[in-house]
Amino acid sequence: MQTRPEPLAYPFEPGTGLELNPLYAELRERPLARVRMSYGDDAWLATRYADVKTVLSDARFSLAEAVGQNQPRTQATAWDQVGLTSLEPPEHTRLRGLLAKEFSARRVERLRVHAHEVADELLDRVVESGPSADLVEQFAIPLPTTLNCELLGVPREHSRIWAWVEANLFGAEPDQSGEGAAEFYSHMAELVELRRRKPGEDLLSSLLRACDRDGLITEDELLALVGDLLVAGFVTVAGQIATSVYHLLTRPEEVSRLRERPELIPRAxxxxxxxxQLIDFTAPRYATEDVELGGVLVRAGEPVLAALAAANRDPAVFADADDLVLDRSGAAHLGFGHGAHFCVGAQLARLELQVALETVLRRLPGLRLAVPEDGPRWKTGGIVNGLHGLPVTFDTASGAQPQTTPAALARLSVQRTQTRHTHEA
Known part of the structure; x- marks a missing residue:
């Protein structure tokens, strides 16, 4: 059994549109590889779907064991050790339980019509200022940010939150990253105190009751959860919206297909x-004992990175894995993770992406890239990848179609039915 291959420099450079580096396909055919990042210890890299699922769900691979370790990472600052993404049961179970009911499929589905209203308001302004736009700045960022801020009960502060994100998730210098984090959490503390003085029916007020009245969480845990929800709750969705639209626009026949058959949007x-896949790999999990995985022996105390992007292109699981097949059925993707740390906001993220696609395709006829396919600038090398901007142009003649037309409402009904079927499958 091979145990110590020579480490590879990681992460691998993606292609245009965040296309996977071909090396991932080679690694799926080999025993687990060793990789070396800019900071921290060397790590094992799981790239096959089955191996990634094991790393994400087997209790012998622990996030909590990363505390005090020289974690493999792309930035000088180590991974947060307070929020949901860094804890194991029972602490993780306790905190997740406070959020789970707020993000259930049934409760999230009630937000669909309002999400369409927010999306339409944003595109009203896009249409008015058209026929060109930057769909990152004018739509992909403010849509999930607005919805998440409303859910939490905090002001809509797109630019301020995004500035912190830029400093911490997209490869900023260590000093800039540290200053941004301090400023962000100081601001979160101010918002918490404001809501403490004037509670409401929002999620932040609910968390405050769990902290102040019921003693279920500490003040530090509260701040970490708010930070997770504000940042993780919209950053990946904003990137997913923009990058998804980009890939559709490079395939005009698929745009036409979805316009003609909007009932396909949930599956698409x-x-x-x-x-x-905007996130190449997960936070490191450390083996708590010797484990055989992917043809190697991972020794106790060694970190393993799960390559979600590679697992989602595993041809052993997905036919034509490197093709975009909008009506694909079969095995579930790992875009939201797997196991105990499956994304708690997955249902909301799904809804926001569905609403974004439906509204953009309906409201912006003739939508097309305003630059060549290789023209958009991509963010790579940070924790989350994505687009700097998405310049588009569109036809303005019928772009102001209101969301509440009978046809649009019928489409919403079809989407809700399809979404329920997807969840039940």
């Missing part, structure tokens, strides 16, 4: 979540 959104 799932396929885009599989195909477009």
């Amino acid at each position: 959104a799932e396929e885009l979540l599989r195909y477009v």
Whole structure:
């Protein structure tokens, strides 16, 4: 059994549109590889679907064991050790339980009509200022940010939150990253105190009751959860919306197909979540004992990275894995993770992506890239990849179609039915 291959420099450079580096396909045919990042210890890299699922769900691979370790990472600052993404049961179970009911499929589905209203308001302004736009700045960022801020009960502060994100998730210098984090959490503390003085029916007020009245979480845990929800709750969705639209616009026949058959949008959104992977790998999990995995022996105390992007293109699981097949059925993708740390906001993220695609395709006829396919600038090398901007142009003659037309409402009804079937499958 091979145990110590020479480490490879990681992460691998993606192609245009965040296309996977061909090396991933080679590694899926070999025993687990060793990789070396800019900071921290060397790690094992799981690239096959089955191996990634094991790393994400087997209790012998622990996030909590990363505390105090020289974690493999792309930035000088180590991974947060307070929020949901860094804890194991029972602490993780306790905190996740406070959020799970707020993000259930049934409760999230009630937000669909309002999400369409927000999306339409944003595109009203796009249409008015058209016939060109940057769909990152004018739509992909403010849509999930608005919905997440409303859910939490905090002000809509797109630019301020995004500035912190730029400093911490997209490869900023260590000093800039540290200053941004301090400023962000100071601001979160101010918002918490404001809501503490004037509670409401929002999620932040609910978390405050769990902290102040019921003693279920600490103040530090509260701040970490708010930070997770504000940042993780919209950053990946904003990137997913923009990158998904980009890939559709490079395939005009698929745009036409979805316009003609909007009932396919929920399934298309799932396929885009599989195909477009903004996060190359998960936070490191440390083996708590010797484990055989992917043809190697991972020794106790060694970190393993799960390559979600590679697992979602595993041909052993997905036929024509490197193709975008919008009506794909079969195995579930791992875009939201797997196991105990499956994304708690997955249902909301699904809804936001579905609403974004439906509204953009309906409201912006003739939508097309305003630059060549290789023209958009891509963010790579940070924790989350994505687009700097998405310049588009469109026809303005019928772009102001209101969301509440009978045809649009019929489409919404079809989407809700399809979404329920997807969840039940």
